Structures are given as structure tokens and as C-alpha cells.
Amino acid sequence: MRIAIDMDEVLADPISKFVSRYNQDYNVPLDLTMEPGYEFFHHIPEHINHKWYDYINEAGFFRDLPLIEGSVEAVKKLQEEHDVYIVSAATEFRNSLVDKYDWLSEHFPFISWKNIVFCGNKIIKADVLIDDRIKNFVDFDGRKLLFTSPHNLLVTDYERVDNWQQVLEKIQQQPAAKL
Amino acid sequence: MRIAIDMDEVLADPISKFVSRYNQDYNVPLDLTMEPGYEFFHHIPEHINHKWYDYINEAGFFRDLPLIEGSVEAVKKLQEEHDVYIVSAATEFRNSLVDKYDWLSEHFPFISWKNIVFCGNKIIKADVLIDDRIKNFVDFDGRKLLFTSPHNLLVTDYERVDNWQQVLEKIQQQPAAKL
Incomplete structure (x- = not known):
């Protein structure tokens, strides 16, 4: 089969990697209760919400x-x-x-x-x-x-x-x- | 569809790229008549026959x-x-x-x-x-x-x-x- x-x-x-990248760059609390039906980026404060896309494009993001x-x-x-x-x-x-x-x-x-x-x-x-x-x-x-x-x-x-x-x-x- | x-x-x-890499490294004539049924590396002198594998693994080989x-x-x-x-x-x-x-x-x-x-x-x-x-x-x-x-x-x-x-x-x- x-x-x-x-x-x-x-x-x-990848979600825990996103959290660690956000924590590295921003001194903001991340609400990562991860409610059912929501993507992790729905829990990121709006003014840095777009950053996930930069992170995911970084060389090395998926390596570790x-x-x-x-x-x-x-x-x-x-x-x-x-x-x-x-x-x-x-x-x-x-x-x-x-x-x-x-x-x-x-x-x-x-x-x-x-x-x-x-x-x-x-x-x-x-x-x-x-x-x-x-x-x-x-x-x-x-x-x-x-x-x-x-x-x-x-x-x-x-x-x-x-x-x-x-x-x-x-x-x-x-x-x-x-x- | x-x-x-x-x-x-x-x-x-890739074949013409192999030829140019061989030409760059070795001063040997390459018999690249490419007879029907043969791979290009069958036409490379035996003592450097294995080099195609190094070339194909080089970063950049497939880029140009x-x-x-x-x-x-x-x-x-x-x-x-x-x-x-x-x-x-x-x-x-x-x-x-x-x-x-x-x-x-x-x-x-x-x-x-x-x-x-x-x-x-x-x-x-x-x-x-x-x-x-x-x-x-x-x-x-x-x-x-x-x-x-x-x-x-x-x-x-x-x-x-x-x-x-x-x-x-x-x-x-x-x-x-x-x-």
C-alpha cells in the first residue's frame, strides 16, 4: 500500500518555530491559545501579523x-x-x-x-x-x-x-x- | 487536461553542460557522437568517467x-x-x-x-x-x-x-x- x-x-x-521567532524579535505577549478553527497568525497582534511571511521565507526556517x-x-x-x-x-x-x-x-x-x-x-x-x-x-x-x-x-x-x-x-x- | x-x-x-564541465577540467577530446542507446557518460574516457557524478552534485550545475x-x-x-x-x-x-x-x-x-x-x-x-x-x-x-x-x-x-x-x-x- x-x-x-x-x-x-x-x-x-512550524508553529512553535513561529512563536520562537516572534519572541526573538518582539517584546509582546503572544496569545497562542490556538482556538479551534484559527490559524496561528490570527493570534498575533495586528501590527506584526504580516511578519510570519518574512519568517517562513527565511533561509533556515524549516531546518530546525x-x-x-x-x-x-x-x-x-x-x-x-x-x-x-x-x-x-x-x-x-x-x-x-x-x-x-x-x-x-x-x-x-x-x-x-x-x-x-x-x-x-x-x-x-x-x-x-x-x-x-x-x-x-x-x-x-x-x-x-x-x-x-x-x-x-x-x-x-x-x-x-x-x-x-x-x-x-x-x-x-x-x-x-x-x- | x-x-x-x-x-x-x-x-x-544537461548534456551540453556536462561537456563544458569536462572541457573546463580535462584536456581530453570527448567522443560525444552520442550513439543511439548510450548515455553521454558512456562516451567519456574511462579514467574520468566517474566525474559526471561530482559535476551533477555541484551547487549551480542545474542553474544555467x-x-x-x-x-x-x-x-x-x-x-x-x-x-x-x-x-x-x-x-x-x-x-x-x-x-x-x-x-x-x-x-x-x-x-x-x-x-x-x-x-x-x-x-x-x-x-x-x-x-x-x-x-x-x-x-x-x-x-x-x-x-x-x-x-x-x-x-x-x-x-x-x-x-x-x-x-x-x-x-x-x-x-x-x-x-
Whole structure:
């Protein structure tokens, strides 16, 4: 079975990096209660709200993101039985390409270059897609697992996974049809 | 209709770049008759045969490749009626990522970041794939157009296009079924 896995907010945690960049530059309290349905930048004071876009374009931004808990072990486990691809919308940010490549080499060295896809629209063919953004599900034919992130908490239309333990349980329980 | 287009030896010409790098470093004549069925490195003297791998890994190698004749105009024309994606096996060479991104920005600025795919295996969903490597056709469901390059001249199993004019003619003549 071919399983495609998104990076940001699924394997890697950009939100805590945004918070640390804001803290580095501004002496303002950040309201990061992260209410359901809101993006992190909705919680940033208005006069510096646009800065997230500068941060995300910085060389190095994606290089040292923290791991989402349990992701390395779970992906390794999935790879024992399945054909695992990492599929990330990286082409939006030029400098993210090499950062994401190096980040994967560091944390997921068992993923071959053949199994990495850096793209814009996810025009991929796979049996399962694990992603936090429902826009990536629209044209996807396989099984969709919505990985929980504050911005998608109000979405009810998709099968949801709150963490990597749940991903493993769901994939072991209900294997999708082979391609 | 969604049309996926490979980069090397289809839009960009890495072979002439290899030749110029060899000429820069070695005072040897290069037999680049490019016989049908052979890769360019089969024509390099044996003691420096391995150098192509160093060259291709150099930062900047893919940044200034010459264009394949007619490619810009043809892709622009295809884009008027179709959903065009550039799909390149870029993840094999870390440094190629940003070089290919910048090369596309320079020569194909009308291609959105949403329509770029840098990958290893081409696990994409499209109606047409234009590529010079038949390995990329194996798992592809749509119409396959083999773009002529010396290494594939002995291949007879696929619909062949020798240049961009022929691509336009073939796509106008025989539109594939919509996805």
C-alpha cells in the first residue's frame, strides 16, 4: 500500500518555530491559545501579523523545526509494511526546499530520495494521504486521514487522527484497497 | 487536461553542460557522437568517467542549463488550454533543488509554484506525461510521450516526440481523456 505523508504540522512543528521567532524579535505577549478553527497568525497582534511571511521565507526556517511527537517511530513502522512517501507543499517557499531536504535527511534518514515529493498542488497517486490541510484532499482519490491541528479542529467531514498512535491503529485496522 | 512535463533533456539540456564541465577540467577530446542507446557518460574516457557524478552534485550545475529548443514557447502554448505541471526527479541531487527552482523562475516564470513537482519516483496523476526516461512511464496511467534523447533512441514501445513542435501537433491531434 502506498502511504503519502505531509510534513508541516504532521511530521514537523512550524508553529512553535513561529512563536520562537516572534519572541526573538518582539517584546509582546503572544496569545497562542490556538482556538479551534484559527490559524496561528490570527493570534498575533495586528501590527506584526504580516511578519510570519518574512519568517517562513527565511533561509533556515524549516531546518530546525521540532518533530511532531511519535512521528519518527510511526513512519518507520509504517515503512516496514508499506511504501511510504513524504509529500510536502514546499515549492511555495524557495528556501524551504533544501531546509526540508536536510531536515528529512537528519530525522528520517530511512526515507529514500525516491520517496520524497516537494510540490505545490498534491497531484499524487496513493492509497492513503495523511495531511492537516483539507485542500490537499479535494482531488485525492484514496483514503484521507486528517491529522489534527488547531486550524482544522472544526472540520467534521474527514476521518481524523489526533496523533501518530492513532494513525498506526487506523491503518492497521482498516487497510485501504491496493492501487 | 493535465499535462506533466519532465525537465532534464526535455526542457533543459544537461548534456551540453556536462561537456563544458569536462572541457573546463580535462584536456581530453570527448567522443560525444552520442550513439543511439548510450548515455553521454558512456562516451567519456574511462579514467574520468566517474566525474559526471561530482559535476551533477555541484551547487549551480542545474542553474544555467541551456533551454531545449522551442520549449518555452510550446509550454506557454500548452498552458493556454491545459493544466501544465513541471515534474522533475530533483530529489536525487540535493543542490539541484534550488537551482531547478531558480531556472524555472527565470525561463518559465508563467509556471506557478503550485504546478511544480520535485520528486524521486513520479507518483503523479495526470493525463499526459512528456519524459525522456521510460522508467517514469512504468506506473503512469495516462498518455506517455517519449521525448527523444540519444539514450532512448532504441526504445520502440512508446509514442515518440522528437521536438516541441511534434509535442504540440500530437497533443492537438489526439487529446487524451479528461481525468
